Amino acid sequence: MKPFLRQQLARYADRLGELEFLLSREDIMKDMEQFLKLSREHTDVAAVASRWVRYQQREADLASGEEMKSDPEMAEMAQEEIDSATAEMAQLEGELQRMLLPKDPDDARPAFVEIRAGTGGDESALFAADMARMYTRYCDAKGLKTEVMSASESELGGYKEVVLRVEGNTTTAAGSCGPYGILKFESGGHRVQRVPATETQGRIHTSACTVAVLAEPDEQEAIKINPSDLRIDTYRASGAGGQHINKTDSAVRITHIPTGIVAECQDGRSQHSNKAQALKVLTARIQEKDRSERAAKDAAERKSLVGTGDRSDRIRTYNFPQGRLTDHRINLTLYKLLTIMEGDLDDVINALQAYEAAEQLAALELASN
Numbered sequence: 001m002k003p004f005l006r007q008q009l010a011r012y013a014d015r016l017g018e019l020e021f022l023l024s025r026e027d028i029m030k031d032m033e034q035f036l037k038l039s040r041e042h043t044d045v046a047a048v049a050s051r052w053v054r055y056q057q058r059e060a061d062l063a064s065g066e067e068m069k070s071d072p073e074m075a076e077m078a079q080e081e082i083d084s085a086t087a088e089m090a091q092l093e094g095e096l097q098r099m100l101l102p103k104d105p106d107d108a109r110p111a112f113v114e115i116r117a118g119t120g121g122d123e124s125a126l127f128a129a130d131m132a133r134m135y136t137r138y139c140d141a142k143g144l145k146t147e148v149m150s151a152s153e154s155e156l157g158g159y160k161e162v163v164l165r166v167e168g169n170t171t172t173a174a175g176s177c178g179p180y181g182i183l184k185f186e187s188g189g190h191r192v193q194r195v196p197a198t199e200t201q202g203r204i205h206t207s208a209c210t211v212a213v214l215a216e217p218d219e220q221e222a223i224k225i226n227p228s229d230l231r232i233d234t235y236r237a238s239g240a241g242g243q244h245i246n247k248t249d250s251a252v253r254i255t256h257i258p259t260g261i262v263a264e265c266q267d268g269r270s271q272h273s274n275k276a277q278a279l280k281v282l283t284a285r286i287q288e289k290d291r292s293e294r295a296a297k298d299a300a301e302r303k304s305l306v307g308t309g310d311r312s313d314r315i316r317t318y319n320f321p322q323g324r325l326t327d328h329r330i331n332l333t334l335y336k337l338l339t340i341m342e343g344d345l346d347d348v349i350n351a352l353q354a355y356e357a358a359e360q361l362a363a364l365e366l367a368s369n
Contacts, residue, residue: 001055001093004368008100009052016042016049048099055092061085101360106215107181110167112149112284113213117160118189120207123196125158127318128209130341131190132162135183137343144168144179149277150265156198163281165216172350180215185352187213188315195320204321208314214284225283231255232275237266254278261285330355 019042022028028035062085068078115131117124139146149163166179191208199205237251251266252274263282265274317326323337325348332351334340340348 002365004365005093005097005100007368008364009048009096012045012048013052016045019045048096051092051096051099055089055096058085058089058092062089097361098357100364101357104181107184108169108178109180109218110165110216111179111183111213112216112281113164113166113183113186113211115159115162115164116210116212117154117158118208118210120192120205122154122156122158122198123192123205124207124209125154125160126156126197127158127190127192127207128160128162129158131209131211132159132164134341134343134345135164135166135186138345139166139168139179139343141343142168142170142182144170148267149281150263150267165277167216172346172353180213182349183213184215185213185349185356186211190316190318191314192318193320194318212288214281214288216280217283217287225256225279225286229257231257234271250274252278254282256282256286259286259289261289327352 019038023035023038023042028038061081065078065081065085068074068081071078113132113135115128115135117128120127136146144166145168146164146166149165151162152160154160166183169176169178170182171177172182189208189210191206193204193206195202196205196207231254233253233255234249235251235253236249250271251264252271253262253264254275255262261282263278263285265278265281267274267277315327315329317324317328318337318341319326320337323335324333325337325340326333327348330351332348334347336344336347
């Protein structure tokens with residue numbers, strides 16, 4: 001284990017003792033807000049400290065095993081102890097590294113996934129529909145719930161624009177994670193190379209769509225929007241939905257006048273529910289705009305391209321003739337495009353999460369020097 005990790009873990013052990021002392025004080029116990037805050041920190045710190053204690057125990061076991069190897073009668077038993085300790089230490093080190101990484105509080109939140117057709121006309125809209133299907137199937141496989149918030153369909157059955165809402169919690173190689181933490185790396189430009197269904201000459205076309213993943217704001221922490229800054233329009237919903245949805249002005253479009261940001265929803269049965277959902281999307285878009293502006297200011301200091309959320313970035317290419325997916329940010333190439341388009345995104349998501357974790361770990365090491 002690297003020395004800087006040992007230093008970080010030693011601080012956790014010290015902090016655990018401080019927290020146990022603070023939680024035993026009568027004045028802290030009388031202040032419920034402070035008590036709950038310290039209790040939550042104690043839970044997190046204790047989880048790290050207990051694994052660190054176990055790591056040190058197994059490290060001592062490993063040293064004992066190495067000493068016993070010199071005795072021929074104990075060599076076999078010693079090797080078993082060495083193998084067992086080595087395996088467990090590797091597992092514990094991986095867990096500890098993940099636990100020490102800075103946590104984005106938005107990672108656990110539900111997410112809005114916005115997919116928009118770009119260059120390529122009808123083929124781009126069809127690809128946008130394929131992308132929406134891919135994300136929906138991936139989320140279904142992970143036990144996450146998806147719903148269509150709004151959709152603008154093209155003539156050939158694709159999407160000019162579609163907004164999905166994803167909620168729930170699941171487990172990845174990086175541990176337990178919410179929808180935003182899993183899907184945030186999908187933000188950016190997605191390019192497809194294939195023979196379109198409308199192509200009669202069999203020529204390969206290149207088209208694109210953009211994906212933006214937004215964390216759903218916490219109602220208590222969401223930015224406050226002045227109602228006078230909003231223009232709310234109602235209109236008749238289009239598309240599938242039955243008699244009610246098509247015969248009443250239940251669809252809602254909300255415009256934030258200062259920024260020009262627009263959100264709409266027509267999926268619900270009532271104007272009230274559509275207004276509430278559109279306001280959530282609008283708030284998420286405004287917060288994402290603020291987040292992007294802050295990220296742009298820090299861009300000179302950041303070397304990692306993962307998670308910038310810059311929609312102008314071409315982050316990935318889907319080459320159907322070669323059955324190839326390439327993520328340009330981490331130089332990842334997989335020759336399993338058809339299964340990926342069916343929702344098998346684990347290899348891609350896990351690789352992006354591992355890349356971010358490595359970047360964060362390197363930043364921690366640099367900061368500790």
